[in-house]
Every structure is written in C-alpha cells, then in structure tokens.
Amino acid sequence: MNLALPALVPALPALGAAATLAVGRRSPGLARPLAIVPVAVSAVLALVVAIQLGTGQVLDAATRLTPTGGPEISLAIHLDGYSSLISVLVGLVATCVQVYSTAYLKDDPRYPSYAALVSLFTAAMFLVVYSGDLIVLLVGWEVMGICSYFLIGHHWETEDARSASLKAFLVTKLGDVPFLFGIFLLGADAGSFRIEDVLRAAGDGRLGHPTLIALLLLAGVAGKSAQFPLHTWLPDAMAGPTPVSALIHAATMVAAGIYLVARLLPVFLLSGAALVVLAVMAAVTMIGSALCALAQDDLKRVLAYSTVGQLGYMAGALASGDREASVFHLVSHGAFKALLFLAAGVVIHAAHTNSISAMSRIPGLRKRVPDAYWTMAIALIALIGLPPFSGFFSKEAVLTAAEHAANGEALTNGLGPASAVPQAAGWIVLISAGLTALLTAAYAARLFLVTFHSPAGAALPAAGGAPAVADHEPDAPYSPEPDEADPAVAEPPAMRWPLWVLAVPTMGFGIAGLRSDWLPALLDGGSLKPSAVTAVTGTGLAVVGVLLAYGAWRAATARTTEGLPAPAEPGRVPEQAGAPAAEVIVADPGRALLGPLFGPARHGFGVDRLYSALFVRPVEAAARLVRFLDREVVETYVRGSGAGAELLGRVVRLAQTGNAQTYLSALLAGVVLLAVLVAV
Amino acid sequence: MHLAYPVVLAALLFSVGVYGVLARRNVILVLMSVELMLNAVNLNLVAFDAWLRDSLHAGQALTLFTITIAAAEIGLGLAIVLLLFRARGTADIDRAIALGDPAESTADVDEAPVGTEALKGRATA
Numbered sequence: 001m002n003l004a005l006p007a008l009v010p011a012l013p014a015l016g017a018a019a020t021l022a023v024g025r026r027s028p029g030l031a032r033p034l035a036i037v038p039v040a041v042s043a044v045l046a047l048v049v050a051i052q053l054g055t056g057q058v059l060d061a062a063t064r065l066t067p068t069g070g071p072e073i074s075l076a077i078h079l080d081g082y083s084s085l086i087s088v089l090v091g092l093v094a095t096c097v098q099v100y101s102t103a104y105l106k107d108d109p110r111y112p113s114y115a116a117l118v119s120l121f122t123a124a125m126f127l128v129v130y131s132g133d134l135i136v137l138l139v140g141w142e143v144m145g146i147c148s149y150f151l152i153g154h155h156w157e158t159e160d161a162r163s164a165s166l167k168a169f170l171v172t173k174l175g176d177v178p179f180l181f182g183i184f185l186l187g188a189d190a191g192s193f194r195i196e197d198v199l200r201a202a203g204d205g206r207l208g209h210p211t212l213i214a215l216l217l218l219a220g221v222a223g224k225s226a227q228f229p230l231h232t233w234l235p236d237a238m239a240g241p242t243p244v245s246a247l248i249h250a251a252t253m254v255a256a257g258i259y260l261v262a263r264l265l266p267v268f269l270l271s272g273a274a275l276v277v278l279a280v281m282a283a284v285t286m287i288g289s290a291l292c293a294l295a296q297d298d299l300k301r302v303l304a305y306s307t308v309g310q311l312g313y314m315a316g317a318l319a320s321g322d323r324e325a326s327v328f329h330l331v332s333h334g335a336f337k338a339l340l341f342l343a344a345g346v347v348i349h350a351a352h353t354n355s356i357s358a359m360s361r362i363p364g365l366r367k368r369v370p371d372a373y374w375t376m377a378i379a380l381i382a383l384i385g386l387p388p389f390s391g392f393f394s395k396e397a398v399l400t401a402a403e404h405a406a407n408g409e410a411l412t413n414g415l416g417p418a419s420a421v422p423q424a425a426g427w428i429v430l431i432s433a434g435l436t437a438l439l440t441a442a443y444a445a446r447l448f449l450v451t452f453h454s455p456a457g458a459a460l461p462a463a464g465g466a467p468a469v470a471d472h473e474p475d476a477p478y479s480p481e482p483d484e485a486d487p488a489v490a491e492p493p494a495m496r497w498p499l500w501v502l503a504v505p506t507m508g509f510g511i512a513g514l515r516s517d518w519l520p521a522l523l524d525g526g527s528l529k530p531s532a533v534t535a536v537t538g539t540g541l542a543v544v545g546v547l548l549a550y551g552a553w554r555a556a557t558a559r560t561t562e563g564l565p566a567p568a569e570p571g572r573v574p575e576q577a578g579a580p581a582a583e584v585i586v587a588d589p590g591r592a593l594l595g596p597l598f599g600p601a602r603h604g605f606g607v608d609r610l611y612s613a614l615f616v617r618p619v620e621a622a623a624r625l626v627r628f629l630d631r632e633v634v635e636t637y638v639r640g641s642g643a644g645a646e647l648l649g650r651v652v653r654l655a656q657t658g659n660a661q662t663y664l665s666a667l668l669a670g671v672v673l674l675a676v677l678v679a680v
Numbered sequence: 681m682h683l684a685y686p687v688v689l690a691a692l693l694f695s696v697g698v699y700g701v702l703a704r705r706n707v708i709l710v711l712m713s714v715e716l717m718l719n720a721v722n723l724n725l726v727a728f729d730a731w732l733r734d735s736l737h738a739g740q741a742l743t744l745f746t747i748t749i750a751a752a753e754i755g756l757g758l759a760i761v762l763l764l765f766r767a768r769g770t771a772d773i774d775r776a777i778a779l780g781d782p783a784e785s786t787a788d789v790d791e792a793p794v795g796t797e798a799l800k801g802r803a804t805a
Contacts, residue, residue, distance in 0.1 A: 658780015661710075661773060665702050 003061055006049050006077050009087065010126035010140075012042040013094075017120035024112020035115030036098045039122050043091025046126070050084035055521040060132055060196050071187045078132030078195055081522035082327055086259055087129045089331050092505075093251040093338045094122040096498035100342055101243045103494035104349065114154055118247060121147035125252045129259065134183045134193045137260070141179075141224070144253045145172050151248065152240040164239040171233040175223020182216030185209060186267065195263060202266040214267060214274030217260070218281070225257030225311045228285040232608055234308055235292075238300040238354075242345030245300060250307050250337035255330050258314040262323040269321060269416035272425075279319035279425035283432035286312035288605060290439035294446060294590045295601035298354045299344050302447050305604075306383065307337055309436055313398050316429035321410035321421035322401030324523045329398050332390035332509050336382040339375055339502040346372035346495055347451065356451045357588065366452040371491055373452060375499040380448050382506045384441040384542050392539070393510030395437065396530030399538050402430040403531065413524035437538050441545025446589045449553045552589035686727035693720035707764065707771045711757045718750045 016038030024031040053059060062076035098118060105111045124147065127140030146169075153165030187193045189208045190201035201207055221227065226234040237249055248254070261268060261278075268274055286309050293305035310333045317326035350369045351359045359365055366373040382391035404411050405426025410418045512519040513528030520528050530538075591598050600606060655666075693716055700713025722743045729739025765771045 653781050656781035658777030659774060660776075661702055668698065668702070 003077065005045055005052070006059075006079060006130055009042045009045050009049065009091075010123045010130060012038040012045070012123075013119040013126065014123035017116040017123065020112055020116035020119060024116065028112065031112040031115055032102050035119060036095070036102070039091070039098050039119055040095045042122075042126065043088070043095045046084075046087040046091040049079065050088055053079050053084055055081060062132060062194060065133075065136075071190075071192045073135045073193055074133050075136060076132030076194055076196075077130050079130065081524075082259070082262060082323075083129045085327065085331055085519075085522060086255070087126060089334045090122065090125050090129065090252050093247060093334060093502070094118070094125075096338065096342065096502055097243045097247040100246075100345070100495050100498045101241075103492040104243055104345055105241060106492075110154065114151070114241070117147050117150050118244070121151070121248065121253070125256065128256050132195050134187060134195060134198070137195075138180065138183060141220075141256060141260075142176070144248075144256065145169065145176065145224075148172075148237070148248050148253055151244040152237045154241050154244065155239065158239070160236075161239040164233075164236040168233040168237045171230050172223040175220045175230050177219075178216045179220020179223070182213050182220065185216065186213050186264075189213065198264070199266050202264075202270060205270075207267065207270060210267060210270035211273050214271045215277065217264065217267075218274060218278060221257035221261055221315075222281060223257075224260075225254050225315065226285075226308045227257075227281045227311065227315055228288065229281075231285060231289065231308050232604065232611065235296075235301050235304040235604065238298065238304050242300065242341055242348060245304070246338045246341030246345070249304060250341050251334035254307065254311055255314075255334060258311065258318065258326060258330050261315070261318045262327055265318065265321070265323045265412075266415045268318070269412060269420040272420065272422045275319050275321070275420075275425045276422055276428075278315055279428040282312045282315035282319055283428045285309065286316065286432050286436040287439070290436045290443060291594065291597060291601045292604050294439060294443040294594055295598050297357055297602070299348065299356050299359070299447070299451065300341070300354055302356070302443060303337070303340055303344060306340075306440070306443065307333075309440065310337065310383070312436070313395065313433060316433055317398040317401050319421075319425045320398075320401040320405035320429050321412040321416070321418070322397075322404070323415070324411070324413060324520060324528060325394070325397035325401040327523060328513055328519065328528055329394035332382070332394040332505070335502055335505040335509060336379040336389075336391055339379040339499060339506050340383065342495070342499055342502065343372040343376040343379065346491055346499070347376070349495075350491075356447065359451045369491055371496045371499055375503045377448065378503050379506055380444045384444045384546065385437060385538060386542060387539065388507075388510060390506055390508070390510035393513050393528070393530060395433075396535050396538055397513060397528045399430065399433055399437075399534035400529075400531045402426050402433055403534050406430050411527070415524070434537060434541055438541040438545040438548075441542040442549040442593060443590070445546045445549035446553065446593075449550070450588060548593060549589050552592040556589055556592060683727060683731050686723055690720040690723040690727070693717070693723065705772055705774055707761045707773050707776075708758075710773055711754060711761070714757075715750060715754060718746060722746055 016034055019038075020031055020034045024034070057080070059077065059079040062074040065073045065075045098115065101111075101115065101118065105114060108114065121144055124140040124143035128137050128144070131137040131140060149165050149169040152168050153161050155161040156165075183193070186198055186207070190198040190206065192198065192201075202210070207213065219230075223230040234249055234254070238245055240248075268278070289305040289308035289312065293302050293309065296302045296305060310329070314326045314329050314333070317323070317329060346369050347359065347365070348354055350372075351362055351365060353359060378389065382389035385391045385395040387393075401411050403426070405421045406423055406429075407426070408418065408423050410421035410426065412418055412420065594601055603609070655662075697713045697715075697717030697720060700716060701710055704710050704713060725739040725743045725746070729737055729743075732739075761771055764776060768776070
C-alpha cells in the first residue's frame with residue numbers, strides 16, 4: 001500500500017490551516033474553500049486508506065526521525081482497524097463542522113483564524129490516530145490541547161471564555177505532565193517508543209513497572225477525556241462556539257484519551273490495580289456527570305456533562321478489558337454527540353439563549369427549527385440507548401463487556417488472559433453503567449421536553465418570537481451569535497445538511513456490530529452483539545428513566561399551568577439569581593427527580609469550589625507572596641542602589657562651582673598631598 | 681655663587697605666582713602670576729644648568745623653549761581675556777562661572793521623588 005496516502009491525511013489539514021492563516025485576512029473569500037476543501041479531501045483519503053487496508057490488516061511503517069541516546073524517536077505510521085474507523089469518524093465530523101461553521105460564524109471577523117485552528121486541530125487528531133510512535137503521538141496530543149485552548153477562547157472579549165480556555169489548558173496540562181513521564185517510563189522499560197515494540201514488550205512481560213506506567217498514563221487520559229478528578233474543564237469549555245464543542249468536546253479530542261488506552265490496552269491489562277482505578281474513575285464520572293446533567297439549565301452544559309458521562313462508559317468498557325466495545329461506543333457517540341451539539345447550535349442560534357428554561361418560554365421554537373428538532377430527537381434517542389439506534393448497540397456492548405468482566409470472563413479478545421481483568425472492575429462498571437443508563441434517559445428526556453414541549457411557551461400570547469426574546473435577553477447567558485430575527489433563516493442550508501449527514505450514522509451505525517464479520521472483523525474480531533440479559537435490563541432502565549422524567553415533567557407542568565409557583569427549593573442557588581422571576585414558571589422535572597441533590601448537582605457538586613479551595617487559592621497565595629517578595633524586597637535593593645548613586649552624585653555636584661580658582665586650589669592640594677605621600 | 685640663592689629666589693617667585701593664581705580676581709593678574717611661575721621654573725633651569733656644568737646646556741636650551749611657549753600662551757590667554765571682557769564687560773574671574781553646576785537646580789532635585797522618576801526627570805532636564 002502506498003504510504004503517501006496515509007501521510008497526506010494529517011498533512012492536508014495542517015497545510016490548509018497554514019494557508020488559511022496566511023491568506024484568510026487579506027482575501028476573506030478564500031478562507032471558506034481553504035477551510036473546507038483540505039479537511040474534506042483528507043476525510044475522503046481516510047476513507048480510501050481504510051478501504052485499501054481492509055479488515056484484519058495491520059500496516060506499520062517507520063522512518064527514523066532522530067537518533068537519541070536512549071530509545072529512538074521515529075516517524076511511524078500504524079494503521080489497523082481502530083485507526084481506520086476513528087480516522088473516518090474524525091474526517092466526517094470535522095468536515096461537517098467546517099461546513100456548518102461557514103454559516104454559524106458567517107459574520108465573525110475572526111473566522112479565518114477560527115477555521116485555521118479547526119483545520120490544525122483536525123490534523124493533530126489524525127496524527128494521534130495514525131501515529132505509530134508515542135512521542136509523535138504526544139506532539140499531536142499537545143497540538144490538540146493548544147488548539148482547544150484557542151478555540152474555547154474564541155470569544156475572548158468575554159470573561160467566561162477567557163477563564164474557560166485557561167482552565168481547560170491548565171487542567172489538561174495537569175494530566176499531561178504525569179502522562180509525559182508515563183511515556184518516558186514506558187519507552188525506557190520497553191526500549192522503544194514504537195507502539196508495536198511497546199505492545200510486544202507488554203506481551204512478553206518485559207515491562208518493569210506496569211502499574212506505575214498505567215497510572216501515569218491514566219492521569220493524562222483523565223485530563224484529555226475529562227474523567228472524574230480532571231473533568232471540570234469540559235462543562236466550562238462550552239464558552240467556545242458551538243461547532244467547536246461538537247468537534248472537540250464530543251467527537252475527537254476527548255476521544256483521544258480513550259483511543260490511547262485502547263491502543264495500549266495490553267499494557268493496562270498487566271495491571272489489575274490500574275484497571276480497578278480506571279473502573280472507579282469511570283463509575284464516579286458516569287454517575288456524577290449524569291446527576292449534574294439532570295440539573296443544568298444551559299443546553300450546552302447538559303450536553304457537556306452528557307459527554308463526560310458517555311466517556312465514562314468508554315473508560316468503563318476499557319476497564320472491563322474490552323476495547324472493541326469502547327471504540328464502538330466512541331464512534332457511535334462521536335456521531336450522535338456531534339449531531340446533538342450541531343443541532344443545539346441551530347436551536348441556540350434561533351433562540352438567542354443557551355438557557356433551556358428561557359427556550360421553554362419561546363412559543364413555536366420547534367416550528368422554527370424543524371430540522372434541528374427532529375435530528376435532536378434522533379440523537380437523544382441514540383443517547384438514551386433505545387433500539388434500533390446506534391447508541392443502543394454500543395451501550396449494550398459496553399454493558400455486555402462489563403457483565404463478562406464481572407463474571408470473570410472478560411472479553412479481552414486475545415490481548416491478555418481474561419483473568420487479567422479483576423471482577424471488581426466489572427462489577428463497578430456494570431452497576432454504575434446501569435444506574436447511568438437510567439439517569440441518562442431521564443436527563444435526555446428532560447432536555448427535550450423542557451426545550452421544545454413546554455406548555456409555558458405555548459401559553460404565552462403568540463405575538464411572535466421577537467418580543468419574548470427581547471424580554472429575557474438581558475438575563476440570558478452571553479450568546480455571541482449574531483441576531484437572526486427572521487425565523488426563515490434560522491436554519492441555513494450549510495447548517496441543516498451536516499445535521500442530516502450525521503443523523504445517518506446515528507440511526508444506522510449500530511447494526512454494524514451485529515455480525516461478527518462486519519465491524520468486529522475490522523477491530524479485534526470479538527463479538528459486539530448485545531447479550532439478552534443486559535439488553536433487556538439496559539433498555540428497561542432507559543425506558544424507566546424516560547417515563548420518570550415524563551411523569552415528573554407532567555406533574556411540574558400541571559403545577560405551572562394551574563398558576564401555582566413551584567415549591568421553593570431550600571437549595572436554590574444564587575447563580576440562578578440572573579433569571580429569577582421567570583424561573584419559577586418553568587416546569588423542570590429535574591428539580592422533582594433530584595430533590596435535595598438538585599442544588600449541588602447544578603454546581604457540579606462543588607468540585608470547582610473544592611479545587612478552588614484546595615489548589616487555586618494556595619497557588620494564588622503563593623503568587624501573592626512571590627509578588628510581595630519581588631516588589632518589596634528585591635525591588636528595595638534595586639531602588640536603594642539607584643538612590644545611593646544619586647545621593648553620591650548630589651554630593652559630587654557641590655564641587656562643581658564653575659570657579660576656576662577653586663579647581664586649581666583643589667589641584668594644588670592634591671599635588672601637595674601626592675608629593676608628601678611620595679616623600680614619606 | 682651658591683645654588684641656594686637662585687633656588688630660594690625661584691621658590692619665592694613660584695609661591696608668589698601660586699598665590700596670585702589662586703587669590704587674585706583680575707584675570708590679567710592671574711595670567712601675570714602664571715608668568716611668574718614659569719619664570720621661576722626658568723630660573724631653576726638656568727641655575728641647575730650652571731651648577732651641573734652641562735656641556736650641552738640643555739637647561740638653557742629648555743629655558744628658551746619655555747620662554748617661546750610662554751609668549752605664545754600669554755598671547756592666547758590675553759585674547760581670551762579680551763573676548764571675555766567684550767562679552768561680559770568684566771575681567772573678573774570670580775564672575776566667569778557659567779560652566780558651573782547652578783546651585784538652585786540642586787534645590788530642585790532635593791524635592792524630586794527618589795527612584796526611576798527622578799532619573800527620568802534628570803535625563804529630560
């Protein structure tokens with residue numbers, strides 16, 4: 001197979017990014033084609049590479065990049081079923097996002113730099129997916145980090161965006177430092193940074209410190225894939241433009257951590273402890289984020305927490321030793337979550353607000369954005385995991401993997417012995433995944449019902465959207481989208497078509513796992529068929545979740561239509577003070593379902609506040625101390641030397657009288673002094 | 681003749697010259713005092729030349745040089761004095777202090793803030 005093709009896949013978007021940056025300012029007409037064409041071409045190339053490679057093939061080629069004292073760094077390409085599958089997903093989502101962005105950021109003066117960063121980001125993701133060398137992979141990994149920083153901070157005029165981008169950067173870097181050391185240790189133990197060699201060493205049991213390596217790598221994965229201790233950046237990252245959320249925070253960057261663990265799963269299988277840690281991390285992430293999602297008012301934050309939870313599913317599948325199920329869920333989630341974000345972008349564009357309670361008061365919102373309405377329904381059903389949508393099959397694959405691991409017969413597909421996966425990991429994942437299925441269904445249903453079907457909106461006089469919008473505009477969270485008063489242009493074609501393109505895999509991708517010679521043949525050749533027990537319980541839990549949310553919503557709407565204010569919450573939080581009066585009439589099933597947990601859940605269980613007390617404030621105090629030392633101590637010496645020299649100068653000035661006779665007298669005195677000194 | 685006489689005379693002449701240079705006010709008198717000092721040196725040169733019986737009479741030759749240079753120097757000096765007098769209407773050395781650091785600016789700096797601002801202010805001043 002020609003190596004130029006896979007090499008072109010990451011290179012094209014990178015060149016496109018450079019070209020967009022170079023000419024985008026001077027000729028804005030070129031920015032759009034330069035943004036879309038390279039990404040689209042490399043998406044096609046990724047598909048061609050995947051087809052040429054076929055199933056069950058592995059291509060590994062390397063050229064030595066630089067000789068080092070220790071293990072060598074090489075420019076290596078490693079292609080297998082996993083990289084084919086994920087590169088096609090990345091290409092598809094990135095192309096959709098670029099097309100969508102042309103309409104979404106139509107009037108943005110910074111569109112060229114935005115498009116260039118999205119292209120560069122896509123290139124970095126391709127590099128991560130194709131790389132066969134850990135150091136080269138790290139390069140792509142970090143480029144994605146910095147692109148994410150810039151893209152989250154796209155609207156840098158706002159305080160939110162600035163702090164969110166900084167937070168995302170710092171939190172992911174916090175994970176990346178141990179990750180770097182993990183890679184070094186892995187390279188040192190295996191004697192090479194090539195993934196092939198590392199896996200061979202892991203297979204031969206030549207790795208000296210598998211647990212330490214796995215835990216160090218997990219720190220980086222937790223940062224990138226937003227798992228429990230380091231998940232806090234992802235919900236805040238929603239300050240970026242919505243297409244960025246779709247690309248980075250749903251389909252690609254956060255998937256990089258999962259992909260890396262899937263690649264290096266044999267290393268992780270050497271350490272039962274690391275798998276249990278991963279399982280606990282995944283379980284806490286899943287349940288916590290689902291509870292948070294149930295309480296959020298910002299549409300994009302609901303989706304962000306949902307992303308965190310679904311990444312928890314993938315991590316759970318990995319903890320159960322089944323990377324097939326994990327990547328299967330990664331791909332189906334990538335499609336439906338990108339779809340959800342893009343549809344949410346359309347809705348936000350039309351409603352001029354991120355708040356779902358504000359949206360619920362806009363009459364006829366679902367009629368103004370019919371395509372977004374329907375595609376969002378499809379994607380939410382996939383998220384809930386109802387058959388026959390893709391989410392059902394991939395989620396069942398995860399549950400099946402956890403079930404097998406809990407029974408002590410983990411589906412490692414020949415990467416390691418089934419006994420390598422502790423049963424505890426399986427149980428933790430299984431139980432938390434079941435609970436999360438219930439909660440996921442509840443928050444998805446809540447999101448949909450409150451946004452589109454609230455009777456409060458219908459009950460308002462149908463005087464048109466504009467007055468109602470203007471009504472709560474000051475309270476709404478910052479919405480940088482340009483004003484689109486005309487409902488007819490709420491869904492321009494460039495925003496509508498990507499939705500339907502992504503809806504196709506959302507609906508149909510799930511069946512790819514049904515036959516073992518379809519998707520599993522591309523991966524490890526295991527089975528992705530849902531087992532009867534988990535399928536029934538999983539679907540049952542999801543249905544129960546939907547019904548619970550529906551019931552709570554009916555009860556809440558009944559209360560509001562009767563004109564009674566919802567019962568005041570003791571846990572009502574000051575953040576809501578922004579939109580107080582209107583808040584009461586919105587029927588929010590989340591409040592009834594969560595009860596006393598609602599307040600904490602709305603704030604992400606205070607993790608941010610905890611971190612701020614534990615880390616941010618001590619660091620700020622240390623910074624203040626350093627500032628004090630610099631300003632007051634070091635500066636004093638500097639000022640002192642200046643003041644001393646000046647004082648001396650002032651004394652010397654006194655001698656400068658201008659009288660020649662004085663000078664001569666001093667000269668004579670000096671001569672006499674010297675003569676005396678010489679004589680004596 | 682004993683060496684002591686001319687040497688003592690030269691020393692006296694030189695001292696008178698030094699006094700004149702340091703203490704007189706009139707520039708002409710200061711220049712004349714300078715001439716006195718030069719002539720004291722000349723006297724020394726001639727006296728030692730005679731005392732050492734130098735066959736080349738280097739002392740006397742050097743004295744001629746000194747006289748020549750002194751003549752040129754006094755011409756130059758008087759020209760300067762003339763110009764000074766024309767410009768200022770005075771030949772008083774005490775009042776020709778235009779090159780000195782004026783005392784009142786010292787008072788200004790006393791009040792100026794210490795540190796970089798003061799340095800900047802100095803640079804612009």
